[in-house]
């Protein structure tokens with residue numbers, strides 16, 4: 001039995017075509033990479049999927065990584081455990097990506113910026129005036145309608161030829177020569193994915209952890225937040241921000257700790273509502289509640305380079321810098337947050353090696369689990385930066401497939417050139 005609507009003829013073309021990039025150019029936007037399914041009475045459906053690049057996690061970074069890999073010609077599959085793209089940007093209720101601009105200039109663009117701009121335009125919203133650096137950094141964050149962002153992200157995936165698999169997560173990963181074999185489970189389905197390149201965009205480096213590569217995490221982590229709106233009227237997405245309660249000790253490590261974070265967050269909101277009612281606020285109503293706690297901090301990878309606080313605040317130029325970052329150092333604690341602004345003119349940089357788990361081949365990481373110390377990470381974790389890392393990882397993975405090599409061996413100028421072709425702003429070594 002064939003999986004989904006893959007016609008038998010295409011299945012034959014794809015299994016015999018060999019060269020991945022040639023296959024991708026044959027396949028149109030809606031035509032999916034190889035899969036075949038076997039079902040016996042009483043068994044879960046079993047599906048086999050062959051793809052060049054497997055992106056795990058369709059959140060802030062993962063969506064962009066998948067679109068970039070597919071636009072660069074790689075057959076790309078995107079696994080997302082939830083039912084919506086966008087991760088913390090959408091499901092988490094934080095739809096105000098920052099920061100694409102620094103000191104009056106655009107320092108992050110590309111696919112993330114394209115989606116953000118499209119969302120604002122279709123929603124009839126307005127972009128901030130970026131020409132003058134604001135006194136408060138968050139004034140240059142872009143408020144987007146999260147529902148529209150998620151649908152436009154799906155559209156961009158579809159047009160690029162990305163296969164989206166909602167409700168699916170890897171249960172094991174093995175290396176088979178130069179390929180990965182990934183066992184994936186979803187409701188009613190087992191999927192065996194064979195791929196050349198993996199991109200871990202889970203926000204907690206889950207796949208890197210499954211493979212046994214070293215990850216970093218301190219005993220104390222920043223609180224998570226559960227987002228909601230309590231008011232007498234309705235909430236207007238894309239125009240206003242939600243309220244938030246801190247969830248101290250929020251831990252995204254596994255389903256049990258995530259459950260605990262959700263229970264704690266919702267209980268705090270219930271207490272707030274009851275308190276308002278008891279104080280005589282008869283208008284108080286819960287009009288919006290996100291479906292899960294959003295996590296600020298989890299595991300980071302130990303990469304081939306660890307971006308330090310000093311690297312971040314000095315805007316250190318790395319020889320393999322592939323994107324910019326921009327945000328104050330922004331560490332939330334039990335007593336709140338006091339952002340520490342960067343010195344005027346400073347634009348931090350991210351090297352490709354910070355996306356590569358130390359000692360690994362054929363796997364990249366993008367998003368908040370980038371290899372960095374805790375203080376650097378508190379600034380690097382923001383959404384525009386995660387999107388830029390996602391795009392860089394998607395491009396590096398596609399080039400690695402094309403060259404039959406690991407992303408760490410991709411020629412950096414070739415990677416920068418591909419990224420620029422796809423609209424990204426890439427730091428130049430001449431800036432050093």
Ligand SMILES: Cc1cc2nc3c(=O)[nH]c(=O)nc-3n(C[C@H](O)[C@H](O)[C@H](O)COP(=O)(O)OP(=O)(O)OC[C@H]3O[C@@H](n4cnc5c(N)ncnc54)[C@H](O)[C@@H]3O)c2cc1C
Pocket residue numbers: 056057058059060061062079080081082086087088089092094096097098099141168169170201202203206224225244294295296366367368369381382383384386
């Ligand atoms: C409360 C809060 C406020 C913030 N405020 C701002 C702000 O003002 N501006 C800003 O720019 N940034 C802000 N941030 C930071 C920013 O939103 C996040 O750091 C960023 O979105 C993380 O992106 P990511 O791609 O690494 O992870 P996410 O966007 O969280 O994406 C991870 C995705 O992976 C999926 N996933 C996880 N595990 C698996 C698995 N095993 N299998 C399949 N899928 C999986 C998840 O469902 C999710 O979709 C805030 C964060 C929080 C929590």
